[in-house]
Structure formats: C-alpha cells, structure tokens
Amino acid sequence: MLAGMNDAAKRRVRGWLAAWLVCALATLPAGAASPGEVDPQAPLTFGILPIGGPAESLEAWRPMLDDLHKTLDRPIRAVSVTTYEGIAQAISEQRVDIAFLSGRLALDAVTRENMQVIGQLTRGDGSRGYYAVLVVASDSRLRTLDQLFAHPGKWRFARGEALSVSGYLVPETQLFAARGVDSDTFFANVHVDNHQNNALAVANGEADVATNNTADMERFKQHFPEQFARLRILWKSSLIPHAVIVIRNDLPSSLRAQVAAFITGYGKGKDGAREAANLKLIHDISGFAPAGNADLVPFADIEYALEQRRATSAQWVSDGAREARFRKIRHDHDGLVAHLRGK
CATH class of the missing domain: 1.10.287 (Helix Hairpins)
Known part of the structure; x- marks a missing residue:
C-alpha cells in the first residue's frame, strides 16, 4: 500500500494506521479473551432438563446457580426448555456449557457433544435411583398387565418423548418388548407429552394408561393432590440410576474442576443448612455425588x-x-x- 509514496506521505499513512489501532484496541471490552481462550468474564450457560414446566425449573434452580455465580465470580445463565429434544439441540449447537440431564440425554452429550459427567443426583432417602411406572385411573377396569395386553387397539396411551428414559425407553424395553409389542402400534392412539400432563390426562379420563416415574409422581402428588388420588400404579420397572450433571470438555480444566467441586460439595459445607434448603427446591434432592462417564453404562x-x-x-x-x-x-x-x- 505504501509503494510509490514519498517519505512524508508514508509517515502520514503510518500515523493514521497507528491511531486507528489505538482506537480499535480501546473499543475491546476490558479483560476480553484472546482468540482460542475462554473469556473469564463470559457467562456460563446451565441447561436444565425441565421438571414440570420450564419456568418452574428455572425458579427451583436459581438459588443454587446464584451460589455458583458467586463461587466462580462469573455470570451463570440458566436455560430450561419444554422438551428433551429442545435441550439436546441446545447442547448440539454448543449453547450449553453445563447441564442437568437424564441418563439417555447425557449419553449423547458424552459420546457426541464432547461433554463429561461430573456429578449424579442424590436423594435424602438414600435411594440410588427411581422407577418407571405405568399409571391408570384408580377406578379403571385395568387391574393387571394381562388385561392390558389382551386387548390390542383398545386403550388410549400417553407416553414421554423418545429420549425420555422413564417415559419411553425403559417401559419400551422392559415391558413392551418382553411381550413382543411395539407401544406405538399396539394402542388405539398414542399421545406424547411430559410426565405431569400425561398424569393429568389419565386422572381426567383423557387417557387410559400413561408412563411416568416414581420421582415425578411424588412431585405430582404435591402439586395436584386431588388428581393424584385418582391414579393407581399398574406396573413398575427395575431401578433406573438418577440424573447427572455434565460439562463441556473444551472448558479450561481448572474451571471444570471448580464446577465439579462446587456441584459435589454443595449442601455439605459450612453453609450446609442453607444450601440443603436450596437443593430441596430442586425435586426434593439432597445433593450430587461425584460421578463419571462410567455411570452412564x-x-x-x-x-x-x-x-x-x-x-x-x-x-x-x-x-x-x-x-x-x-x-x-x-x-x-x-x-x-x-x-x-x-x-
């Protein structure tokens, strides 16, 4: 660009370039990361598998995430969506740094989306997991599984999404497959929704049978006691391990270690009573145990x-x-x- 100019013109151009560079540097935010580095002040996004509605889940997690913000000294942005596929898509688009996921979603996050397990939910009753269930109305003619399977094409079925462990995968493999049945073709019709809405559908006579799980049924009892009283469990699965927390592997190792220490130590330190109260808001849990990818087997x-x-x-x-x-x-x-x- 300077070829063909005299010395005075070259000095003027160099001066303009220097002035432009100073101005450009001045417009960069303080502490901005260099290319390839993680900005230490950039928000971390915490993805939440919805329990109940998305707004309810965000409200339940907020006190704990506020404490994570204080510990890391960086903003924590929470996101909760209405569907399993929604949170899976957010992870695949790298819009989530840390996430609370069911085991099936976590399996995809670890094997396809460069994430790792750092903690697993624990409950105050010491249980190591929960159970998938089929629920019917308390006054339903369906009293046994044999009665259910004796009438293909008769019953109205409500189930969870294909990525839902207790809402689809476990009942499909442990119950329906064992009888050579595909639930999507066996029933008169199939409605796909979340656990809460499926339980309401049975309680209100809009479905004959629905999938759910013992943990969500406890929460349903708290929020809808009248409808809960109109339900009965027809079948229960074997034990399903609790949900886990995963984190992106491309975050700095020191940051991943900080987050893991916070997650697994929450509710157990000097401020344990207050933190335990915050945890109880999240599906009545007691904390998170250290865990790794092997827990997804x-x-x-x-x-x-x-x-x-x-x-x-x-x-x-x-x-x-x-x-x-x-x-x-x-x-x-x-x-x-x-x-x-x-x-």
Missing part, C-alpha cells in the same frame, strides 16, 4: 436392549443379514461401554 444397556428389540421385529432379506445386524449392535455396544469406562 446402564443407559447404554437400555439403548442396546432397544436396538435388539427393533432388530428382532424388523423384516430381513435373509438370516445372514439379520445376524450381521445383531453383530453390529453388539459391537457398537461393546465399543460404547469401553469408551464410557475409559478403555
């Missing part, structure tokens, strides 16, 4: 069982093709479990 097993069921019910051009599919499912599952266990 039970959810990998659930996905494995579901893939096997799908392969069993599919149409195949030959026995060889069928067996090849089963080998691929087993190979992928073994690789996933090894990955989760760090092998």
Whole structure:
C-alpha cells in the first residue's frame, strides 16, 4: 500500500494506521479473551432438563446457580426448555456449557457433544435411583398387565418423548418388548407429552394408561393432590440410576474442576443448612455425588436392549443379514461401554 509514496506521505499513512489501532484496541471490552481462550468474564450457560414446566425449573434452580455465580465470580445463565429434544439441540449447537440431564440425554452429550459427567443426583432417602411406572385411573377396569395386553387397539396411551428414559425407553424395553409389542402400534392412539400432563390426562379420563416415574409422581402428588388420588400404579420397572450433571470438555480444566467441586460439595459445607434448603427446591434432592462417564453404562444397556428389540421385529432379506445386524449392535455396544469406562 505504501509503494510509490514519498517519505512524508508514508509517515502520514503510518500515523493514521497507528491511531486507528489505538482506537480499535480501546473499543475491546476490558479483560476480553484472546482468540482460542475462554473469556473469564463470559457467562456460563446451565441447561436444565425441565421438571414440570420450564419456568418452574428455572425458579427451583436459581438459588443454587446464584451460589455458583458467586463461587466462580462469573455470570451463570440458566436455560430450561419444554422438551428433551429442545435441550439436546441446545447442547448440539454448543449453547450449553453445563447441564442437568437424564441418563439417555447425557449419553449423547458424552459420546457426541464432547461433554463429561461430573456429578449424579442424590436423594435424602438414600435411594440410588427411581422407577418407571405405568399409571391408570384408580377406578379403571385395568387391574393387571394381562388385561392390558389382551386387548390390542383398545386403550388410549400417553407416553414421554423418545429420549425420555422413564417415559419411553425403559417401559419400551422392559415391558413392551418382553411381550413382543411395539407401544406405538399396539394402542388405539398414542399421545406424547411430559410426565405431569400425561398424569393429568389419565386422572381426567383423557387417557387410559400413561408412563411416568416414581420421582415425578411424588412431585405430582404435591402439586395436584386431588388428581393424584385418582391414579393407581399398574406396573413398575427395575431401578433406573438418577440424573447427572455434565460439562463441556473444551472448558479450561481448572474451571471444570471448580464446577465439579462446587456441584459435589454443595449442601455439605459450612453453609450446609442453607444450601440443603436450596437443593430441596430442586425435586426434593439432597445433593450430587461425584460421578463419571462410567455411570452412564446402564443407559447404554437400555439403548442396546432397544436396538435388539427393533432388530428382532424388523423384516430381513435373509438370516445372514439379520445376524450381521445383531453383530453390529453388539459391537457398537461393546465399543460404547469401553469408551464410557475409559478403555
């Protein structure tokens, strides 16, 4: 650009460039991070799997997240959405740094979205998990599972989203697949919604049977005691491990360690009584135990069982093709479990 100019003109251009650079630097925010670094003052976004409604979830988590803000000395932005797919999409678009997730969502976050498990929910009763259930009206003609399965195409069914562990995956694998049934085709109609709305649908006579879980049923009892009294559990699953907290691996290791220490120590320190009261707002929990990716193996097993069921019910051009599919499912599952266990 300076070629062909005399010395005086070159000095003027260099002066203008220097002045422009000073002005440009002055417009940068104080403490701004260099390219490739994490701005220490940038907000961290905490994604919340909704329990009840999104607004209710945000309100329940806010006191704890305010304490995280004070501990880290940086803003914490909370986001809660109405669906499992909504939180999964936010994670895939890297709009979430830390998240409270069910095991199935956490499995995707760890294997596809470069996140890691740092803590697992604990409850005051010492339980290591919760149970998926099928609920019917207390006065329903359905008294046994045999009565349910004896009449395909008769009952109205309400279930959770496909990513919901207790709302779909566990009932589908432990109950329906065991009887050679696909719930999406067995019932007269299928309505997909959250646990609260599905329980209300049964209580109000809009559905005959619905999926839910024991933890959400406790919360439902608190908020809708009259409707809860009109429900009865028809089936209960085996134990499902509690939800977990995950964090992005590309955050600085020191920051990840700070967050993990805060999460697993919350409610256990010198300010434990106040913090325990904050935790109780979040689905009546007692805290978070240290956890890692290996704690997601039970959810990998659930996905494995579901893939096997799908392969069993599919149409195949030959026995060889069928067996090849089963080998691929087993190979992928073994690789996933090894990955989760760090092998």
